[in-house]
Amino acid sequence: QVDNTTIWCKDWSAVSINLNGNAGKTIRLFFKTADCTFRRHFGYAYIDVNSECSSEFVGATYCPDDTAVNVTAPYGYQSYRWFNSSFTQVLGTQQTIRLSPPPVSGTTIAVEIVPYDGYGCLDTLYAQLIDTLNVIANAGKDTVSCNQKPVQIGAISKPGLVYSWSPATGLSNPAIANPLANPGSTTTYTLTTRNNGGGCLTTDDVVVRSSFIDNSLQLTGKAVYCQGSGDSSILSVLPNDRIQWFIDNAPITGANQQQYKVTKTGSYHAMLFNKDGCSINTVKQDIFIDKAKPGITYPVQYAVIELPIQLQARQFGFSAIWSPAVNLNTPASYTPIFTGTTDQLYSIEIKTVTGCVTVDKQLVKTIPHVDIYVPTAFTPNNDGLNDFLRPALLGIKELRYFRIFNRWGQLVFETRNALPGWNGNLNGILQATQVVVWMAEGTGVDNKVYTRKGISTLIR
Template identity: 30%
Template sequence: MKKLLLILFISILHLPLFAAHITGGEVIYDYLGPGAGGNSSRYSVTLRLFRDNLCVGCAVMPTSVSMGIFDNDNNTQFGNYINVNLTSTFPLSVIAAPPCLTNTPNFDYSGGIYTFEVQLPINTNGYTIAYQTCCRVGSITNIGNATNVGSTYIGEIPGTNTLPVGNDNSARFRTGISIICQNKNFILDFSATDPDPNDVLVYSLVGAYGGGQAVDASFATPSAPPYGLVPYSTGYNGLQPLGPNATINVNTGIISGIAPAAGKYIVSVLVKSFRNGVFIADHRKDFIVTVAPCDFASAELKPVYNSCDGFTFTVQNLNSSALNLTYDWDFGDPASGANNTSNLEFPDPHTYTSAGDFVLTLIVNKNTPCADTATAIVRVYPGFFPAFGPLPPQCKNTPVQFTDATTATFGAANFWRWDFGVTNLTNDTSRLQNPTYTYTTPGTYNAQFIVETDKGCRDTLYPVVTIVDKPEFFISRDTLICTVDTLQLTTNVNSGNITWSPNIAINNVNSFNPLVSPDVTTTYTANYTDQFGCSTSASVKINVVTDVSLLAINDTTICRTDTTRLNLNTDALYFTWTPSNVIQNPTVQNPIIFPTAPSTTFHVVASISNKCFVEKDIVVKTVPYPVANITGDSPICFGKSSQLNASGGSIYLWSPPAFLNNVNIANPIAQTPTRSVLYSVTVRDTLGCPKPVTATFNLDVIRVIANAGPQDTSVVLDEPLQLQATGGTIYTWSPSTYLNNVNISNPISLPQNNITYTVNVSNNIGCSATDTINVRVFFLPPDLYVPKAFTPSKDGLNDIFRPIALGIRNLEYFRIYNRWGELVYVTSKIGEGWDGRYKGVPQETGTFVWQASAVDFKGRKIVRKGNVILIR
């Protein structure tokens, strides 16, 4: 068991060595001459592997690798797998680095050489030589979260289909590395050389191959093509391995543009070799490029700027480094005088004095070791107005004419590119100025039009093309005429060809708007062909009658100020109602009217044409609405009743029914209501307008509630007592004994014995009530009388510990302390006390200390202290 655990532990330690290993590679071949026995060729094959020596926990360069050769004629393996030893290693040098770098990255890469010779029979499609490994270095940005992504490096030897003679040497890429700073302009050298002097190389970015089934760095059985690509993450692919702002020069292999964020990126480049214009072979290399979080000062401009909408132009340095300390701009426009130069980082917009080409120059950090200069051409040619001709809806399978309508003040359009917007097609484009295109399927197509002048002004427009099954064609709607009428039929077109049928009672069968006068109901059909040869048809039915039919509502009566609708049953098409001033729309068949006169005669002329019509009168009478009124006793005192009286109609309904003796009479009684009520009565009139009207009446019930103050109160002898009654506006106290005034709400009493006072409280409408107060007189001096114990058991007996204040005007404080001196309760309100809790916790049985200070009714200060026992 221990041995098994040791093996597992060693295996786990070994796994990271394969998890981050290879940085890049390529397979090179060299032609050595004909093979023995003829009909074969000898080649020297070299595998270059690249390793990041600073990679932590990574495997060393493999001491040997296994490679496979595959016949492209039948995709079978040629011979056995070949084990190739490491023959030498070499360092990779930095071949491109910006000057004056900060946070310079530390690079240490090495390359390994694996070489063998092989003799291959000459075939048609050549051979693929492959090496596969399980692992690249980890944390590669453009393949996202994929881990342990392997790689396949191949060399492709051409066959007789591209090179009958067979003597070809592959291209080979430079092995240096470039320092690339994040979000900065950069140059990455992926150039290659070819030992064959007449070969021409063409470069492109391609997807990098994954490792297939490889499980370790020395995978012994590489598979035959085809090979799958690494799983690129969103925003990246083989054509854009460094994002959308980096491109490759097809002639030099130099990748340049704006770098992405710091990280590692797989970049794979394919170089095609051509000899005398004929394709020979493909060769590829991929390498994991490091983009570092470094920075450098530089002046960076686009090669060419265009100003096509005015003479004013704004520029800025494309490198926003904090290392750019000074700026010297020259706009190349001496005629602008002092405005021709600027020392600002973001110079003000420059207005050029004329049209033309100007040389823009920027120098950053002038006269310092980190100075840099950039120039660009500013092409100032305003007055560029891109446009295209109208594109009316058109039928399928007919040529659509696209027209360039661009105008330019300077120069003329010399470049056009139309994309006619057919999805899933790549040949729906044209470089002609005014092309035609035939759409086969109806729909809406979003086309694209790019136009450029010989002065460099360029813009993109987006025409919308509508293709239909048939031309847009419509004619008059079905209608009605009398036998004496003539009708003009209308269409929406005025070009193309049209033919009407039948040729009956029509003045011109080829007119777009003919006149017809049938004696019987007839359906006319128009067959139309537009100028593109696209056809359709439409029909219109002309119903023919001898006269106008008309049935109207009877004379009627409505409530005055109401509206109503006058309804007609007719085949007429046009209507004229009078008097128009009380009609909402006097030209419709069934208008809404709002008469106010006692009687109005409405007259209508209903016609099919000015020759064919009929007339009718309708009398509408109006009667007024009933007028609802309510009277009654309000306000009333609580406990009284009120007589309510309504008028204005013959039928009554009261609401709510609360306290009413009858809700269906004009004069119900609200019997001793206990609260105020808002009554409404609905009044109807059986003699006039039958519609109800409503009136409301607020019955206000006043209830006086007398309050003489606390039911019981205590004073000491010779202590004046201020009584305080509330509840009304008029007060009468009895008896008058000891009182200074019996007719006010707050008299003063100087009682000499116990006494009970009664107060009568009333208001200005006679509502009244009484209340009493018992006054107990103590023949004791004013003082605080405090009990010795209390039992807070919530039984209602002696639950609260508080002082009894006799003759006390003001309690300054009443404090209680526990045996540790903690203040457990304090109050300054007479009548309040302690419930035996401290911070919400009931206190145990024990002795507590209290202190009190008060002022009596004569202004004398009284200070007391003592003990109290809390009993549980």
């Protein structure tokens, strides 16, 4: 089962195809399955073609010093019967027959093959047994295993041969023709190949050189820091034949040295190469270089004398220190409480986890009482002076409304923000000189509601 799904597997099924008379032609094989419902099941078929194609049975040619001969008839038939050349003796009823000791070279044997129903007719095949087999061990070319990555040695297996590798250390299977080799150090492997009858023993050697690159990555400095703080990040690797540094998986032009000084935020790693042609990546190292936010000046806060008011620093970083600490209950806070009788200018030092420091300013003005003031006149002529009619809030923490009416009682402007105010336009039309009535209501720092009204003159 895979992820609670049942997977059905069928063992290998072998078949034989007679290609006599088709030399030089292209053969196309078609496979059809009738056991799956469309779109409800799936299946995979794996095909392995025997490269040792010949007109002889496997094992019909044997070694002079074999102690036995194993002869295999073609695959894919329902039953087999082996006979001597005169058909006077049944030698066996399996697909493979073992003759021990081997018969005289030149002996002919026959096999009667019966196909499955509907797949052909009964047939008889003949094999002549001759002792001319020559076995050559092939351990393959010398190779390199990089960083203990398995490499394949040997060659494609041939039917009827027996393989044995020595030493077996680091091999996926020492009893096959082409195992995967993963030695911990440079190793010479010896392949012994013989016929399955025991004869024609031959050997061959292959050297698997183990080449290892130390891909350790060292960070000197900090992985996270603030620009301009004096901190830095330097990445280092051990010496190699060639080095290439990467940022966010893209190669850095000219970055081929053993050490690399990081100059911007990113994910860094190096690819290392040695003289054996091996290469490997280091682990990735994330570097974050922060930049301090510029300081700002907060809007003036009005506080009624001896009445507590909460101040508010910008909400970022991990700490805020107000200086000087006078008239504050907790200067090491984003929201200290001010209680005082005189004006005070504060510097707020905000620090981030990366070490960046931002300094903001906050002026607190003390007033004897909460009030709302509105100028008696304004001149909206775009000269930058008195162009807007707006309320001046003293100790008001929330403006509920600010409304302006013309002489006919028509509402010409309304807002809940003190800025920017009314510019003297109504529906995009400049209003003439006139007297207007204003009304304002707000909540004071003492949590009381204050309502004010009055008149102002629009002057053109």
